[in-house]
Amino acid sequence: MPTPRHFSKKTSTTNMLNLKHPEAASSPAWRVGFLLLENFSMASFTVAMDVLVTANLLQNNLFSITPLSLGSERVTSDLGLEIYATPFERPALDLLVVCGGLRTPLKYPELDKLLADAADHGLALGGLWNGAYFLGRAGVLDGYSCTIHPEQRASLAERSPQSSITPASFVLDRDRLTAASPNGALEMMLALLKLQQGEALAAGVEEILAFSGARFRRVDSSSKKSMSVPLRTIVELMENNLEETLSLDQLATYSGRSRRQIDRLFQAQLGTSPSRYYMELRITKSRRLLQYSDLPLMDVAIACGFVSVSHFSKCYSAYFGYPPSREQRLGE
Incomplete structure (x- = not known):
């Protein structure tokens, strides 16, 4: 079996589902519990959990995730939807995240001892929406920076004068993680993932989750935002012409740049050549079509600009280490 080629920086993130690291499976999973309080923010909870679930798709056995409750087997979210949860009975965890919401009552006196014990046992602690309030009340935010939804900022300041409350969407301060909104929950978990x-x-993970919920349109990922405008123009020309590929001369004509300028842009910002980057885009599209459609191999090859199945198979094997005929077909 041939050794897979390495994708260049940007396209490697898109293809991580096929480039699993075997050593990840032997590492113990980091155990994360989400403690759901009454009327918790469903959006904050699901987006935070989605980051971890997606990370598990890219690398095996990174996170073990458990929704928890303070007794009931079902907890009602701010949307009126019920989530099944495991009653909290001191499970073995590495991170405990308290999930609150706009209408979550500031009660739960039993949380004070629970969180203090968790801190004493070295657990990392987090809070979503107004979850930081309960951390502050338990005294486990003293000396830490944190954030909370603006509606509860004054309450937290009164309960936890030794903590530094910021207006940031999220704060990751050592073993304390807090987020004030669903977007903050996403950024917080991505920051944790990057750190770990x-x-x-x-x-x-960001590449997979970077979609606009309103219209399901792709939002520029951080890697694309970092590109210069000329390079982004050329990359978009490539992305829009995968079936009938453009020559380097055509790319130069349509972008108003010389061939030499284009090559310099790719080498300086992406560390690869235009032709190799173009090939990686085509290979990436072919993998998506193979996995998520029932198109025959020939149709996939043509849709991605390959003149024959044999050429397509050779290029595919060079990157993934196996031919496209062995790809998992989820659309069949």
């Missing part, structure tokens, strides 16, 4: 597993995996 490195920038490449975090970028891979």
Whole structure:
């Protein structure tokens, strides 16, 4: 079996589903519990959990995730939807995240001892929406920076004068993680993932989750935002012409740049050549079509600009280490 080629920086994140690291499976999963309080923010909870679930798709066995409750087997969210949860009975965890919401009552006196005990046992602690309030009340935010939804900022300041409350969307301060909104929850978990597993995996998760919920349109990922305008123009030309590929001369004509300028842009910002980057885009599209459609191999090859199945198979094997005929077909 041939050794897979390495994708260049940007396209490697898109293809991480096929480039699993075998050593990840032997590492113990980091155990994360989400403690759901009454009327918790469903959006904050699901987006935070989605980051971890997606990371598990890219690398095996990174996180073990458990929704928890303070007794009931079902907890009602701010949307009126019920989530099944495991009653909290001092489970073995590495991170405990308190999930609150706009209408979550500031009660739960039993949380004070629970969180203090968790801190004494070295657990990392987090709070979503107004979850930081309960951390502050338990005294486990003393000496830490944190954030909370603006509606509860005054309450937290009164309960936890020894903590530094910021207006940031999220704060990751050592072993305390707090987020004030659903967007903050996403950024917080991506920051945690980057800290624990490195920038490449975090970028891979962000690449998958970077969609506009309103219209399901792709939002520019951080890697694309970092490109200069001329390079972004050329990359978009490539992305829009995968079936009938453009020559380097055509790219130069349409972008108003010389061939030499284009080559310099790719080498300086992406560390690869235009032709190799173009190939990686085509290979990436072919993998998506193979996995998520029932198109025959020939149709996939044509849709991605390959003149024959044999050429397509050779290029595919060069990157993934196996031919496209062995790809998992989820659409069949």
